[in-house]
Amino acid sequence: MKRKSTLFALVACLMISLLTSACSSSEQPAASNEPSSTGNDPVKLVVWIWETAKDGLDLNMEAFQAKYPNIEVEFQTMKSTDLYSKYLITSSTSDAVPDIIAVESTNLSQIVQIDSLLDITDRVEPYKDKMSAYKWEDATKDGKIYAMPWDSGPVVMFYRNDLFAEAGLPTDPEEVAQKIQTWEDYYEAAKLVKEKTGAYMYGDSKTNSSSRMFESMMWQRGLWYFDNNGNVAVDSPEVKESADFLIKMQKEELVFDARANTDQWGNGIRDGKIATVVGGSWHDAIIENQYSPSDAGKWSITMMPKWSKEDAYTGANQGGANLAINKNSKHPEEAWNFIEFMLGNEESQVKMMTGAGLFPALLLGDDVSMDEASAYFNNQPIRKVYAQSLANTYPLAYTSDFPMANKLMTDVWAKVFLNDMSSEQALKEMANELRSKTKRN
């Protein structure tokens, strides 16, 4: 008898210990909130980030180590989409790791809504006027700020000089900007390019579009999936106009059929089948290093076309990232030191711009690197174009339901091209689905 009961006790102990260890993580942060390592104890920060963004931070790591020898930084890289879902799980168990996460602006508002980031309103106060103003909105919830802006993706038009010349179009950036002022001009140019060279004007998939070009077209007009009051606005006549323009481009076979920023699309770039890329500034690195390294001198950059000549804003934003601190981090002070050093400091930001192609959200003064000519892009001072685009960008935010809206937009194109649905009907269906899923008006 006795032996049996001891066995039961053992099993019970095992179960209890397993159960408690499984549940205890939620109590940890409360116990460990005491001020940590204000002295000289070395502190280790864990940063979750994706590869290309880490490449930027790496450029400044040496200087950071020199200034803060007691802070050790460990980068854990993963795909950005995996990062968000992993962080969601971490935050629901109140884990103290990671201390810092990188978040794209496209997903920032969604992450802010789950209340797992540290409120850094007071800390960012000195930087409020030094950053591109539109970046703050997605980082804000109920008047509190939860993330520090990193870089922007000012949208510009990359174009192939050789194809433009063959089509009888100008090639000088100023002249191109004059010639292609509106999207209607862009359409006319596309027809010329197709006719004279056989190349397509841009690359985008009919059935699996990322909708990024469409979003840029909305952004520059101050239109979005949602309006200023947060109501669903995709069924507005202005949005339909922009959509119809891109549908016309597709139907007249002026578009290379591949989702932007996939290998298929990159092959089109490499083979000279795509004449322009209307996209964020970070496309320069993608074209130069990833897909078309042997085409130095063939690409130039100018402002993107507008909807109508009277529009106040020319530019749009595509992407861009931010850094934020986990609310449960044990080292919020050190984490902020790191973020401030990397993003609030002109020197670090310039390094990331020149070395990794990350165009800073931090407004730079008259920095010499802005005028630097790019050897690949026809010796053009490309950053000046980015700065010009950024200065002309409509102050718009992605908003929290952007990821869902973007996904539904893909289906709108597919309905139009596969099922021959009218754009009006497809956008209306999308609006209804968005309304019911996000409980908006």
Place this chain on the structure above:
Amino acid sequence: MKTSRWNKQLLFAPYIYISPYFILFFIFSLYPILYSFYLSFTDWNGSGEKTMVGFSNYVELFGDRSFWLSLWNSSLIFLMYVPVMLFLGLIFASLLNSNWMVGKGFFRMALFVPNFVSVVAVSFVFVLLFNTQDGLINSVLRNIGLIDRPLPWLESPWWARLSVAMMVMYRWLGYNMLLLMTGLQNISKDLYEAAYVDGATKWKSFFFITIPLVKKMLLFCTVLSTIGTFSLFTEPFILTQGGPLNSTLTPVLMLYTESFQNFNFGYASSIAVCFFILMMVISLLQMRVFDDKD
């Protein structure tokens, strides 16, 4: 006294021996399952407050066209590959089980390897193969003159479903073949010899001896394939992201999208619960249908 203690031990010992499994099962399976039952009655964004909403997630789910579409897609994909796969699997199994076949070990391995190669890696290879503009499949078909225009392997609803079905079949053919082979090995050789003496051809003995006697194993394979098809995730996730127009959306992919992309954990849990009930009912039905005559 001594014997009764021994008896008691006999009574309890088995439970203690199997307890490690059950302890782990309770913590890592049963608890999450019950928790998702609970979550399905709440509205929760993954952190922060949960609000009880009663049955409204279920009401919304039953009115959600995507959910019904995901079940429909799974059924179509199932029909596209399971009959072919089981038939081919049985033929390969009989070939590899016959006396005259050479290189049995090699073929067995060659057919089974796709099953344990990482799905993610295989999916990426299939993405390259199915690529419309310059994928290998389209290039080959075009060069031998079978098609003029590239086939939209991943860009049109029906082709996308077929592509997913083909990839699943590639992966699971060998596994089902192995299962069927174990079934074949249980069939007595005497039966074939008797049939041979009676003048039956190879095909006749295949249809009238082999198939009826591996029926149990075929049922088992069908049940596994049903569950497997409805819970497909990696293949459509990487090949098509559920598109175009949700034509390759499966219930599990929908669950993932709702939870980890849209942060609707309550709604996602209601999908999980319905999925669980549905799979249970289908499995029971299939067992009934195949079982009646024995």
